[in-house]
Amino acid sequence: MSNARFKARKPENEVVLSYEKDSAERISLKAKLSELKQQQLEIPLIIGGKEIYTGNIQKCVVPHNKNHVLATYHMAGEKEVKAAIEAALEAKKEWVKMPWHHRASIFLKAAELLAGPWRMTLNAATMLGQSKTAYQAEIDSACELIDFLRFNVYFMSEIYNEQIISTNESWNRIEYRPLEGFVFAVTPFNFTAIGGNLSIAPALMGNTVLWKPAGTSIYSNYFIMKLLQEAGLPDGVINFVPGAGNLIGNVVFNNECFGGIHFTGSTEVFNSMWKIIGENIDKYKSYPRIVGETGGKDFVFAHKDADVNRLVTALIRGAFEYQGQKCSAASRAYIPESLWPAVKYKLMGEAATIRVGDVEDFTNFMGAVIDKNSFDRIKGYIDYAHNSHEAEIIFGGNCDDSAGYFIEPTIIVAQNPYFKTMTEEIFGPVLTIYVYADDKLEETLRICNESTPYGLTGSIFSQNRRALVEMENMLDYAAGNLYINDKPTGAVVGQQPFGGGRASGTNDKAGSKLNLLRWVSPRVIKETFDPSDNYKYAFME
Numbered sequence: 001m002s003n004a005r006f007k008a009r010k011p012e013n014e015v016v017l018s019y020e021k022d023s024a025e026r027i028s029l030k031a032k033l034s035e036l037k038q039q040q041l042e043i044p045l046i047i048g049g050k051e052i053y054t055g056n057i058q059k060c061v062v063p064h065n066k067n068h069v070l071a072t073y074h075m076a077g078e079k080e081v082k083a084a085i086e087a088a089l090e091a092k093k094e095w096v097k098m099p100w101h102h103r104a105s106i107f108l109k110a111a112e113l114l115a116g117p118w119r120m121t122l123n124a125a126t127m128l129g130q131s132k133t134a135y136q137a138e139i140d141s142a143c144e145l146i147d148f149l150r151f152n153v154y155f156m157s158e159i160y161n162e163q164i165i166s167t168n169e170s171w172n173r174i175e176y177r178p179l180e181g182f183v184f185a186v187t188p189f190n191f192t193a194i195g196g197n198l199s200i201a202p203a204l205m206g207n208t209v210l211w212k213p214a215g216t217s218i219y220s221n222y223f224i225m226k227l228l229q230e231a232g233l234p235d236g237v238i239n240f241v242p243g244a245g246n247l248i249g250n251v252v253f254n255n256e257c258f259g260g261i262h263f264t265g266s267t268e269v270f271n272s273m274w275k276i277i278g279e280n281i282d283k284y285k286s287y288p289r290i291v292g293e294t295g296g297k298d299f300v301f302a303h304k305d306a307d308v309n310r311l312v313t314a315l316i317r318g319a320f321e322y323q324g325q326k327c328s329a330a331s332r333a334y335i336p337e338s339l340w341p342a343v344k345y346k347l348m349g350e351a352a353t354i355r356v357g358d359v360e361d362f363t364n365f366m367g368a369v370i371d372k373n374s375f376d377r378i379k380g381y382i383d384y385a386h387n388s389h390e391a392e393i394i395f396g397g398n399c400d401d402s403a404g405y406f407i408e409p410t411i412i413v414a415q416n417p418y419f420k421t422m423t424e425e426i427f428g429p430v431l432t433i434y435v436y437a438d439d440k441l442e443e444t445l446r447i448c449n450e451s452t453p454y455g456l457t458g459s460i461f462s463q464n465r466r467a468l469v470e471m472e473n474m475l476d477y478a479a480g481n482l483y484i485n486d487k488p489t490g491a492v493v494g495q496q497p498f499g500g501g502r503a504s505g506t507n508d509k510a511g512s513k514l515n516l517l518r519w520v521s522p523r524v525i526k527e528t529f530d531p532s533d534n535y536k537y538a539f540m541e
């Protein structure tokens with residue numbers, strides 16, 4: 001066996017393809033879309049590498065064409081969840097012994113497969129199953145997932161190279177063991193890349209995983225599982241277990257070998273899980289790692305010296321791309337009175353050009369929201385604003401679920417900075433604006449900081465450096481990812497590690513070393529060359 005020390009190369013971010021008219025990528029994406037639409041998959045659970053068909057079936061549908069069924073999928077019962085835990089624990093025995101550079105090879109190969117032959121499959125599946133435009137799918141299911149795979153390998157190699165101090169008398173080593181037990185990955189619908197990464201990151205560090213994908217992203221997530229299998233991931237390292245969250249959670253949280261949870265989703269669900277884990281704490285062999293990235297109420301805060309055109313672009317892209325269904329989406333904005341007429345004029349003009357519809361029509365900027373539940377919830381907020389005397393809907397507000405779950409980009413102006421749509425996460429294409437008096441900058445910054453429980457992303461806009469410094473300081477814990485003169489969405493792996501504090505999560509920064517460190521339980525080994533053979537110290541003589 002080779003005793004050489006290996007190091008992974010520092011990768012570069014995957015280049016985002018443009019999908020311009022007549023481009024090769026556009027032609028091949030269109031072909032893949034029609035191929036997938038003609039099939040109807042039957043998606044099994046994958047436990048220990050085996051396909052399991054439980055007969056308890058649900059459908060994957062196209063959100064912008066709700067009568068089109070892309071696939072059926074089988075749901076886990078208690079028996080399958082227990083089998084998945086067993087499979088993960090069994091697979092761990094071999095997986096921990098595999099040299100890390102071989103683990104790395106599997107995930108690097110997966111990145112290459114995704115950058116090449118699998119790219120259009122993942123993008124088309126994400127467009128159809130989650131209603132993303134070609135560009136939104138490309139930055140998610142292709143580029144971000146490829147980056148997670150490559151950068152995590154690089155960060156792992158950096159971590160493994162970090163060692164401790166030895167002396168002439170003793171040699172000290174630190175080992176980065178995986179956690180004891182198995183890891184539970186519970187993933188959201190809105191990013192295919194997050195679906196993959198929440199299992200991949202712990203697995204890369206030597207853990208084995210039970211992956212519960214969100215019901216509305218099972219279609220694209222299943223292709224990730226197949227891609228990982230093609231890349232050579234051994235059976236049982238990641239077990240794909242669709243099913244009801246509370247049923248699966250109950251079995252997992254009652255198992256003594258539960259080693260940690262890697263969650264992304266709503267604050268409410270994460271809080272409920274944390275409470276159950278707390279109640280069960282005496283059952284576990286080790287304190288479980290609890291890592292969760294959750295909701296947001298992300299802001300754009302403009303100073304009177306902001307550039308109006310750039311501000312408006314950030315508002316439109318930040319609030320309406322992917323129908324506002326990004327945890328980072330701009331959903332509240334604070335605009336100074338002196339700038340408001342120019343901002344309003346430009347914003348209304350631009351919003352009027354936004355096309356909403358089938359994402360296969362590349363002229364559309366927005367598709368549909370994910371499902372009926374989301375549609376009803378978002379519509380509820382719009383109706384609330386419509387009926388309130390404290391707010392005015394200045395753009396959009398129409399909702400239509402006859403063919404798919406379509407909601408117009410909607411802009412509300414609130415007279416009260418604590419108005420419901422200024423403070424609660426909506427997770428849809430709804431932007432609420434509060435216009436503040438120019439001389440109330442400090443007071444309004446304080447409101448921005450304190451009026452929601454979240455702390456995920458935010459943007460500050462100004463051409464005045466002193467103002468930027470003031471805003472950055474006053475909003476110190478308002479965002480884990482703060483942007484200056486840019487939209488609050490679109491973090492890139494390796495460049496802007498992502499995550500927030502307060503009710504937005506444990507801020508363990510997906511796509512960074514900080515996250516990978518949560519999936520190891522270090523062991524320090526001291527070897528002494530000439531240990532003492534007398535318990536008495538010199539001062540005692």
Ligand SMILES: NC(=O)c1ccc[n+]([C@@H]2O[C@H](COP(=O)([O-])OP(=O)(O)OC[C@H]3O[C@@H](n4cnc5c(N)ncnc54)[C@H](O)[C@@H]3O)[C@@H](O)[C@H]2O)c1
Nearest residue numbers: 187188189213214245246249265266269293294295296327
């Ligand atoms: N901070 C981030 O990085 C980030 C990224 C993406 C999404 N999000 C957040 O995710 C939310 C939207 O995603 P969503 O609708 O998929 O979230 P969600 O909380 O409804 O679901 C997330 C996952 O939890 C599962 N789940 C639900 N109830 C469960 C239970 N009782 N036990 C076990 N599992 C359960 C779901 O099936 C899904 O797999 C938003 O709040 C958004 O802000 C945050």
Ligand SMILES: N[C@@H](CCC=O)C(=O)O
Nearest residue numbers: 326327328489490491498
């Ligand atoms: N990382 C993504 C958001 C993920 C949550 O939905 C962004 O930066 O826009």
